[in-house]
Amino acid sequence: MKKLSHFNKKGQARMVDVSGKPLTLREAVATGSVHMKKQTLKLITDKKISKGDVFETARLAGIMSAKRTSDLIPLCHPLAIASVSLDFTINKKNNKIDIEAQVKNTGQTGVEMETLMAVSVAALTIYDMCKAVDRGIVISDIMLMEKRGGKSGVWKR
Amino acid sequence: MKKLSHFNKKGQARMVDVSGKPLTLREAVATGSVHMKKQTLKLITDKKISKGDVFETARLAGIMSAKRTSDLIPLCHPLAIASVSLDFTINKKNNKIDIEAQVKNTGQTGVEMETLMAVSVAALTIYDMCKAVDRGIVISDIMLMEKRGGKSGVWKR
Amino acid sequence: MKKLSHFNKKGQARMVDVSGKPLTLREAVATGSVHMKKQTLKLITDKKISKGDVFETARLAGIMSAKRTSDLIPLCHPLAIASVSLDFTINKKNNKIDIEAQVKNTGQTGVEMETLMAVSVAALTIYDMCKAVDRGIVISDIMLMEKRGGKSGVWKR
Amino acid sequence: MKKLSHFNKKGQARMVDVSGKPLTLREAVATGSVHMKKQTLKLITDKKISKGDVFETARLAGIMSAKRTSDLIPLCHPLAIASVSLDFTINKKNNKIDIEAQVKNTGQTGVEMETLMAVSVAALTIYDMCKAVDRGIVISDIMLMEKRGGKSGVWKR
Amino acid sequence: MKKLSHFNKKGQARMVDVSGKPLTLREAVATGSVHMKKQTLKLITDKKISKGDVFETARLAGIMSAKRTSDLIPLCHPLAIASVSLDFTINKKNNKIDIEAQVKNTGQTGVEMETLMAVSVAALTIYDMCKAVDRGIVISDIMLMEKRGGKSGVWKR
Amino acid sequence: MKKLSHFNKKGQARMVDVSGKPLTLREAVATGSVHMKKQTLKLITDKKISKGDVFETARLAGIMSAKRTSDLIPLCHPLAIASVSLDFTINKKNNKIDIEAQVKNTGQTGVEMETLMAVSVAALTIYDMCKAVDRGIVISDIMLMEKRGGKSGVWKR
Numbered sequence: 001m002k003k004l005s006h007f008n009k010k011g012q013a014r015m016v017d018v019s020g021k022p023l024t025l026r027e028a029v030a031t032g033s034v035h036m037k038k039q040t041l042k043l044i045t046d047k048k049i050s051k052g053d054v055f056e057t058a059r060l061a062g063i064m065s066a067k068r069t070s071d072l073i074p075l076c077h078p079l080a081i082a083s084v085s086l087d088f089t090i091n092k093k094n095n096k097i098d099i100e101a102q103v104k105n106t107g108q109t110g111v112e113m114e115t116l117m118a119v120s121v122a123a124l125t126i127y128d129m130c131k132a133v134d135r136g137i138v139i140s141d142i143m144l145m146e147k148r149g150g151k152s153g154v155w156k157r
Numbered sequence: 158m159k160k161l162s163h164f165n166k167k168g169q170a171r172m173v174d175v176s177g178k179p180l181t182l183r184e185a186v187a188t189g190s191v192h193m194k195k196q197t198l199k200l201i202t203d204k205k206i207s208k209g210d211v212f213e214t215a216r217l218a219g220i221m222s223a224k225r226t227s228d229l230i231p232l233c234h235p236l237a238i239a240s241v242s243l244d245f246t247i248n249k250k251n252n253k254i255d256i257e258a259q260v261k262n263t264g265q266t267g268v269e270m271e272t273l274m275a276v277s278v279a280a281l282t283i284y285d286m287c288k289a290v291d292r293g294i295v296i297s298d299i300m301l302m303e304k305r306g307g308k309s310g311v312w313k314r
Numbered sequence: 315m316k317k318l319s320h321f322n323k324k325g326q327a328r329m330v331d332v333s334g335k336p337l338t339l340r341e342a343v344a345t346g347s348v349h350m351k352k353q354t355l356k357l358i359t360d361k362k363i364s365k366g367d368v369f370e371t372a373r374l375a376g377i378m379s380a381k382r383t384s385d386l387i388p389l390c391h392p393l394a395i396a397s398v399s400l401d402f403t404i405n406k407k408n409n410k411i412d413i414e415a416q417v418k419n420t421g422q423t424g425v426e427m428e429t430l431m432a433v434s435v436a437a438l439t440i441y442d443m444c445k446a447v448d449r450g451i452v453i454s455d456i457m458l459m460e461k462r463g464g465k466s467g468v469w470k471r
Numbered sequence: 472m473k474k475l476s477h478f479n480k481k482g483q484a485r486m487v488d489v490s491g492k493p494l495t496l497r498e499a500v501a502t503g504s505v506h507m508k509k510q511t512l513k514l515i516t517d518k519k520i521s522k523g524d525v526f527e528t529a530r531l532a533g534i535m536s537a538k539r540t541s542d543l544i545p546l547c548h549p550l551a552i553a554s555v556s557l558d559f560t561i562n563k564k565n566n567k568i569d570i571e572a573q574v575k576n577t578g579q580t581g582v583e584m585e586t587l588m589a590v591s592v593a594a595l596t597i598y599d600m601c602k603a604v605d606r607g608i609v610i611s612d613i614m615l616m617e618k619r620g621g622k623s624g625v626w627k628r
Numbered sequence: 629m630k631k632l633s634h635f636n637k638k639g640q641a642r643m644v645d646v647s648g649k650p651l652t653l654r655e656a657v658a659t660g661s662v663h664m665k666k667q668t669l670k671l672i673t674d675k676k677i678s679k680g681d682v683f684e685t686a687r688l689a690g691i692m693s694a695k696r697t698s699d700l701i702p703l704c705h706p707l708a709i710a711s712v713s714l715d716f717t718i719n720k721k722n723n724k725i726d727i728e729a730q731v732k733n734t735g736q737t738g739v740e741m742e743t744l745m746a747v748s749v750a751a752l753t754i755y756d757m758c759k760a761v762d763r764g765i766v767i768s769d770i771m772l773m774e775k776r777g778g779k780s781g782v783w784k785r
Numbered sequence: 786m787k788k789l790s791h792f793n794k795k796g797q798a799r800m801v802d803v804s805g806k807p808l809t810l811r812e813a814v815a816t817g818s819v820h821m822k823k824q825t826l827k828l829i830t831d832k833k834i835s836k837g838d839v840f841e842t843a844r845l846a847g848i849m850s851a852k853r854t855s856d857l858i859p860l861c862h863p864l865a866i867a868s869v870s871l872d873f874t875i876n877k878k879n880n881k882i883d884i885e886a887q888v889k890n891t892g893q894t895g896v897e898m899e900t901l902m903a904v905s906v907a908a909l910t911i912y913d914m915c916k917a918v919d920r921g922i923v924i925s926d927i928m929l930m931e932k933r934g935g936k937s938g939v940w941k942r
Binding site: 182184213216217220221224225236237238239240241242243244261262263 | 636640641642643644645646647648698699702703705706707708735736
């Protein structure tokens with residue numbers, strides 16, 4: 001069975017050494033959902049026809065947070081992110097918003113954490129913009145859907 | 158029905174004006190869960206008897222992220238956080254770790270976002286430390302449990 | 315004649331001491347302009363009817379940069395900003411976009427630098443989003459229009 | 472006619488994908504001016520013979536801000552900057568200071584934004600250091616003068 | 629005997645709760661030394677008569693780092709620093725530079741860590757600027773000299 | 786005799802140009818010591834058998850600070866750090882803790898500053914966690930022990 005790679009033999013936390021790895025193209029996709037009251041979802045969708053909207057703010061927050069991932073996750077490597085995009089889908093039936101983020105880089109390690117960070121911060125931004133009307137919003141199902149590139153290759157949920 | 162407070166009358170995003178509000182004691186509690194394979198949870202709990210552990214790393218990441226919240230959430234106010242603490246509970250029956258964060262401040266606005274950020278980044282840090290053995294980990298049920306202080310007073314889930 | 319307050323008697327840079335000052339309400343307004351080709355301005359205004367737009371991105375960048383001012387301006391005090399808002403006006407006659415930012419705080423020192431930073435970064439963000447079609451864009455007339463509060467009281471251009 | 476590259480087909484903001492691009496040497500030069508009262512300019516130039524000076528502070532602020540560009544400009548890529556330098560020229564005739572910044576990198580995308588950021592933050596730092604004696608200072612003519620490298624090659628104003 | 633205050637009863641790291649404490653004026657002084665070769669010290673002192681100098685760069689780095697202390701020290705509270713100043717003394721006899729930093733704030737907790745951070749980063753900046761000629765430079769004797777204000781009052785070495 | 790490389794011919798501070806240099810594997814080792822009272826050292830070592838400990842917190846602070854080095858040291862290049870590790874050794878005889886950090890990267894310039902930063906911030910974190918019981922702690926002997934890679938090759942103290 002495998003070990004937790006972020007600890008050395010003495011059980012101490014460390015940043016895993018990627019110095020010998022080649023620069024390769026890598027990509028990850030992650031998703032998450034924001035569950036809210038029916039009326040809150042309506043407020044957001046009504047806003048969409050106006051100039052600013054909740055999704056545009058959450059999208060930018062998600063993109064910017066992906067670039068800050070190594071500042072926040074202690075043992076995460078700093079990466080030169082090559083692209084970030086986020087999509088929001090309104091699920092009226094289940095009163096939720098589904099978020100999907102995709103991040104790419106050319107580097108010595110992959111962008112799974114950056115992609116999950118983008119989803120998480122986009123979800124928190126939606127919470128922030130709606131909390132005055134709906135404090136009970138729940139963020140769930142933040143998970144990696146797919147990753148490509150690097151030694152371990154393709155992984156799909 | 159209430160409006161989304163982060164937009165002005167013209168529908169433009171803005172930071173809500175809190176300049177006239179008094180400095181009062183505020184507090185928030187939030188929770189979240191990290192679902193994983195039984196073997197992954199075992200690796201974490203086995204590690205706990207060693208010197209470093211996953212929870213200590215996730216705790217520090219959560220505390221530090223609470224201090225960075227206004228850097229990440231676009232319309233969130235910068236706050237002088239007065240305390241942050243995080244607790245982790247192992248739920249063996251459901252193969253998950255439950256996270257609870259509590260944040261306090263004395264300020265013009267509350268710490269709901271800081272508390273949710275602490276939970277989210279602690280959860281992402283657990284993911285990061287376990288992803289080499291379990292890419293399928295799912296983060297769920299990130300939500301506010303309670304807040305106190307400020308004009309709107311006490312709120313409980 | 316007055317002295318440059320950021321230098322001490324020995325001519326050394328320092329952060330001016332505001333520790334004895336009371337917490338008072340302060341406010342500042344600043345403006346700036348982004349000059350571009352007629353076609354570039356048309357691309358931006360056409361985009362406005364779509365979901366995302368250049369102004370919403372520039373507005374969020376301006377708001378977020380105001381919160382980072384003391385990280386960037388070496389002798390600037392960290393401040394608990396209470397509100398930030400930005401307005402964009404299209405001036406078709408002169409092929410430019412006029413930016414106005416307003417920042418408020420309750421603190422020991424004012425928000426002039428935060429307001430000028432918000433205008434500058436909003437202008438740079440417009441440049442960034444248009445540079446693929448118009449590298450020659452010029453940012454001009456970044457200036458304080460008004461400030462209120464603190465010992466020096468009201469100042470108007 | 473070209474499109475705004477920072478929006479996808481659905482009109483959503485995104486970080487443009489540079490993952491397929493080669494690492495090449497890139498360079499940019501940008502300029503800007505800080506207009507002030509004759510007496511303010513005299514205070515700065517008199518200070519120059521002392522130990523610390525306004526230009527040295529503005530130069531360091533400009534250099535450090537270039538390194539933070541992707542934290543501030545939402546859709547800007549993080550870059551490993553290879554060099555930054557800034558020059559200040561006193562124009563007594565027109566009571567202004569002219570700033571020129573030059574930035575280089577070896578990367579998948581260029582340093583135009585980093586160079587403009589360096590000029591902007593250097594100009595704001597001059598404002599900050601002089602604002603106690605001259606609140607009316609105006610920052611103008613921030614613009615790209617030249618860029619080299621990358622697929623689009625050389626551009627000169 | 630006292631306990632380590634950064635751990636709770638369960639032995640878990642936490643940010644100590646200062647939410648009930650009043651805002652009071654606080655102040656700290658810290659020092660440190662940078663030991664180098666005689667020739668390196670000469671290069672620095674010779675440079676002092678020119679426009680830029682090592683001390684001015686180290687001073688600004690120290691001031692800016694004091695503002696970032698809570699980003700770097702995990703359990704440190706974010707503070708609205710009211711002033712920072714740094715002094716450098718050349719000790720030719722012992723081939724070293726002595727650094728003294730003073731920080732003030734009006735807050736719920738003190739500025740010892742900010743003052744020690746300012747000294748440390750100023751010392752590291754001197755190292756950075758001299759490392760091409762003297763890699764063997766040693767930073768020593770970083771220590772608090774004095775603190776005032778808060779419940780524990782005055783402390784002097 | 787060599788010159789200080791961080792100044793150009795006009796004596797102005799600048800970021801040294803590394804744009805023409807190849808990406809090569811580099812590595813640095815640095816050390817430092819934290820001197821304290823016998824009772825303080827005992828409190829730390831007693832704590833080690835509990836869940837959280839001072840060393841784990843200092844280790845994470847050191848790792849995270851290495852990633853922020855170019856934000857703090859004005860003329861330091863941003864780097865994609867490939868690994869960071871820290872070791873702590875208790876020296877009961879001399880009532881001190883010895884810290885050793887090792888950093889690696891594949892880049893155009895080396896990681897000496899990142900390694901010294903990791904040691905410094907780890908030492909400051911130990912101070913922070915112990916300052917309630919021992920304000921007199923002294924941090925000394927922060928120095929580079931070894932560096933490898935790049936044009937200048939191997940250097941050993």
